[in-house]
Amino acid sequence: MKAPQWDKEVDVLVVGAGAGGMAAAITAHFHGSSVLLVEKTDRIGGSTAISGGAVWAPLNSQSAAVGHPDTFENAWTYMRNTVGDAAPEAMQRAFLNSSAEAVDFLEKNTEVKLAARKYSPDYYPDREGAAFGGRSLDPVMFDGRLLGEHFRELRDPLPEFMVLGGMMITMTDANHLLAVTRSFTSWKEGMKLVLRFFGDRLRGYHRGTRLVLGNALAARLFKTVLDRRIEYWLGAPLKSLITEEGSVMGAEIERDGRVQRIRAKRGVVVATGGFPWSPEMRGRLYPQPTGPWSMSPQGNAGEGIEIARAAGASMGSGYFSPAFWAPVSILEKPDGSYVRYPHLVWDRAKPGLMAVNAAGKRFVNESTSYHEFVIGMYRSHQTVPTLPAFLICDSDFMERWGLGLALPGGRPREHLVRAGYLYRASSLDELAARLGVDAKGLGESAERFNRHARAGEDAEFGKGSTAYNRYLGDAGHKPNECLGPLQKGPFYAVKVYAGDIGTACGIRCNENAQALDTDGRPIPGLYAAGNDMQSVMGGQYPAPGITLGPALTFGWIAGRHVAQNTTHSQAELETA
Structure with a gap:
């Protein structure tokens, strides 16, 4: 032959x-193999580069140091109480037996640096085996200038998750930027971010080089590929x-x-x-x-x-489920292209946001995980049109938190109204007409929602009832970090679809x-x-x-x- x-x-x-792919390439090369890494697109990083960057690695070596010592039995119990038989038991065991070792290998032999979260509840904190921190790690900030001329080969983050046209921020950064006029500490932190960003732009970089979230993880892996x-x-x-x-x-x-x-x-x-x-x-x-x-x-x-x-x-x-879900709102731009915004962890859990279907009825705990939220959309859609669903808030919420692509703090949003992305009305009845939902149902839902907010307990869907819900709420809002009223016009809404993150x-x-x-x-x-x-x-x-x-x-x-x-x-x- x-x-x-x-x-x-x-x-x-x-x-x-x-x-x-990069983890496989780096590991094979470390063990003495010649490696060729090929990528279909013109950028390195894939989904990782535009993600939040969290890495779930139970039993990692940092867990105890941040106050959450873990055991295989606890992690295994939680896996069985969440994943169950949806994946082969042998594969689940292989993951739990190897995730910490994989992270240790990367920490020791590559540019990858991760920091365990001191407080970050698993998504089902009331199930046996759940942890309230330590298992999830975040990429440590990376200086994109270390990539040299290869910085442009790294996939850029989603523009919707950058500010000032190219500055990456974390949730902590966002909270500082929103509080720059109320806190000297936040002003200092905000100024550091802004000065660094404008310094990068003056030096000719196409965006900020302070990389965080998944972009930092992709950059650290890429730096290792280069090294x-x-x-x-x-x-x-x-x-x-x-x-x-x-x-x-x-x-x-x-x-x-x-x-x-x-x-x-x-x-x-x-x-x-x-x-x-x-x-x-x-x-x-x-x-x-x-x-x-x-x-x-x-x-x-x-x-x-x-x-x-x-x-x-x-x-x-x-x-x-065939996918990992997230509710996504969509803006059609004048050139016919689309901007997609995933409602992951910023707005849904905050006090004063309500989600409804075409009947104007609530159908899910708004502060549940993005994955569960979309599962709730599909479940509700079996009897009532819920694709799309609608996220609704009042003017106080809008100015404090924003809604999707509509930014808080009095920032311009008329263009989003004109584009049909953001709906605005002086009353809930008028908003219902604009959205095409049942006005009576919406009014009744808002009335019950406001009663729950005053009581501090959501008797219908349990918004704010778990540690994970409250973790994403407003820590300064009482009696429930996730429950606030819908009462001050104008009222706003966006449509959300059953999107995915992979x-x-x-x-x-x-x-x-x-x-x-x-x-x-x-x-x-x-x-x-x-x-x-x-x-x-x-x-x-x-x-x-x-x-x-x-x-x-x-x-x-x-x-x-x-x-x-x-x-x-x-x-x-x-x-x-």
């Missing part, structure tokens, strides 16, 4: 430059996997308009970000109705999963991140990580960081395992 012609040979080929001189190609999509007798031997990668055959002597890791922008896969696997409402980069269109399936990989099953169903894998065929056997030479892998959470959302935690963990597992894979090289020796 004639030997195949290869354009390039490496030990390991990694497809996709998000957290999972270790791992070869990477941008604008290089995966076209196919090359197989021989059931083993993956390499891949076809398009670069500069030419398809190149890359030999991967130890294996290929597929980590292309899932399928949220594949209309076909979304239509087949998502509940209906669905639409182009994802917050993921539009390059995440499912090719990695489909190409892996063509090579024999099977899809996971038994999941609770997919949860993907390639079925074993504990080594090896892709499995339809009979449950590992496919030699094929691995998956990130959202291309069937989620170890099974489409449940136990805590902040449950996408990036597994992405880093199974990226590390895949990189370590593929670096030790000698199957292909041994076969070549025997053939020779």
Whole structure:
């Protein structure tokens, strides 16, 4: 048999430059493998770069130091009480057994630096095994100037999560900026941020170089790729996997308009970000109705999963949900493009916001997790139109907190009203007419909502009833951090749709991140990580960081395992 012609040979080929892909590439390189990292788009970072950046890693070495010592039994109990049987038990155990070790490896051998949260409740704090801090970690701020000329190759954050046209901020930063006229401490912190940002712009940077959240994590991984001189190609999509007798031997990668055959002597890791922008896969696997409402980069269109399936990989099953949900409001711009805003942790839990369906009725605890909120939308939609749903507030709320793209503090918002994104009316009856919802139902809902606010207890849906709810509320508002009245006009509303922040169903894998065929056997030479892998959470959302935690963990597992894979090289020796 004639030997195949290869354009390039490496030990390991990694497809996709998000957290999972870069973790795999760095780990494989650390263990002595030559690595090529290829990325479909022209930017490094994938979904990670535009995310909140939290990493859920139970049992990590920082937990006790921040006051939350953890045990495997507690973490396992919580996993079983949230994920249950929505994901294979062996995969859940593999994650819990390895997440802390993966984080320690990255902390010791890469630029990745994470800080455990002193207080950050798991999303179901009333379930046995839940923790109130320590398990979720945040990326430490990174100086983008350290990337040098490669800074422009890092994917920019979402513009909606920057201020002044390019300055990244955390929730703590946002609270300081909102209080600059009321607190000297906040004024000092706010001035530091602003002066740093304008200094960056004067030096010619296209945005601020003080990187936080997921952009900092992506930058830290990218800096490690650069420091270790791992070869990477941008604008290089995966076209196919090359197989021989059931083993993956390499891949076809398009670069500069030419398809190149890359030999991967130890294996290929597929980590292309899932399928949220594949209309076909979304239509087949998502509940209906669905639409182009994802917050993921539009390059995440499912090719990695489909190409892996063509090579024999099977899809996971038994999941609770096919995606990780978030309510998303959408602004159509004059040029026909769209701006999507995910209502994650800023506005929904604050006192004075109410969510209703087309009947004007509340249908969910507004301060629940973004994932549960959308599940509530779909549940309500079975009997009452709830897609879209409506977030409603009064003028006091708007000036204090803002609503989606409408910023607080008297900032301009007329353009959002004219564009049909923000609805405004002098009364709730008028607002109901503008939204097309039942006015009587809305009025009755607001009346009950206001009674709950005065009492400090939401007897209908429990807004503000858990530690997680109150964590995202207004700590200075009493008697309930999440409950406030709707009473002062004008009243405002935005429509929210069933958006997502990534997919949860993907390639079925074993504990080594090896892709499995339809009979449950590992496919030699094929691995998956990130959202291309069937989620170890099974489409449940136990805590902040449950996408990036597994992405880093199974990226590390895949990189370590593929670096030790000698199957292909041994076969070549025997053939020779």
